Amino acid sequence: MYFYVVTIKGIAMIKNRAKILKDKILKMNNIDCHESLWTPCEDILRNFYEKNYAVVVLNCRIDLNVDHRKLLNLWTKAKLRITVDGGTRRWLKWLEAHEYETNNTVKPPDLITGDMDSLPPHLLSFFEEKGSKVIRTPDQNQTDFTKALRELKTHCEQNLIEVDTVFVLADTSGRFDQIIANINTLYKASEFLGDKKIYQIASNSISWLLQAGNHRISIPENLRRDKEWCALIPMGAPCIVTTTGLKWNLDKSTLNFGGMVSTSNTYSGEPYVTVSTDRPLLWSMGIEAIL
Ligand SMILES: Cc1ncc(C[n+]2csc(CCOP(=O)(O)OP(=O)(O)O)c2C)c(N)n1
């Protein structure tokens, strides 16, 4: 036990030293240390190899416009795989549609969470027999997605799994209440997931929440043209926003519903978009050209 505690302390110290060194190097190169860097398109293009990430499958259409091997790779390389209630059946159907064997070849979900009102019991037993851990989350004051992210945190802590990014398969078609609730989950999750990056991947777009502060979003070359779309959506409250790298930049401008919401924006051709915001702000971008 003593050895275990000392080891954990040692790892924390090394991490802290590495962070101080990284901040020093960034400062020397005139890069803002307090800027969050977002590179999800590179993650997709590099087949998700370089990240400590979890994948979460919600109960919506899995209709990603991507080579099915890439999506399977996202699943296989994850440090943690979670299917949420009816998302379990969606995942199974997707595997069957692409002729993947659930017997030996494809890993089962590590966790199946939810109130289990949309998952037939025989499918739950099917995966339980393959080793999936079932966590029932009956609370009807939070969505199954929010509860799944809480379980993700607990599971990672209990099993010493390092995850800094969460890719969520969350299509933006179908039930409007769920589309909005899923965005609300992004707002809530920062309370308990801290600075883990949570990306919602839909069939042809990717969206995430920019917290108050400064952000740098990497734009791959084949998206840097003005027929691609991106958006800054002040879902929670009005935001005062400054940007660079967009065709329609903002300069301490207020975005709010009933006023200006930056949709159908596009890029100016630079490799990064920078965003400064005083409040959490949803960023969304089309990714069809890189899939
Ligand atoms: C003010 C208020 N409105 C609505 C609800 C109902 N409600 C909110 S989250 C939730 C659970 C939703 O479960 P989930 O599996 O995420 O979605 P489902 O597909 O079952 O609708 C429920 C019932 C509530 N508890 N409080």
Ligand SMILES: O=c1ccn([C@@H]2O[C@H](COP(=O)(O)O)[C@@H](O)[C@H]2O)c(=O)[nH]1
């Ligand atoms: O139309 C939908 C339905 C559901 N979701 C998301 O999936 C989870 C689980 O849903 P269940 O219906 O309980 O299986 C839910 O919390 C939503 O996040 C969705 O996005 N769209």
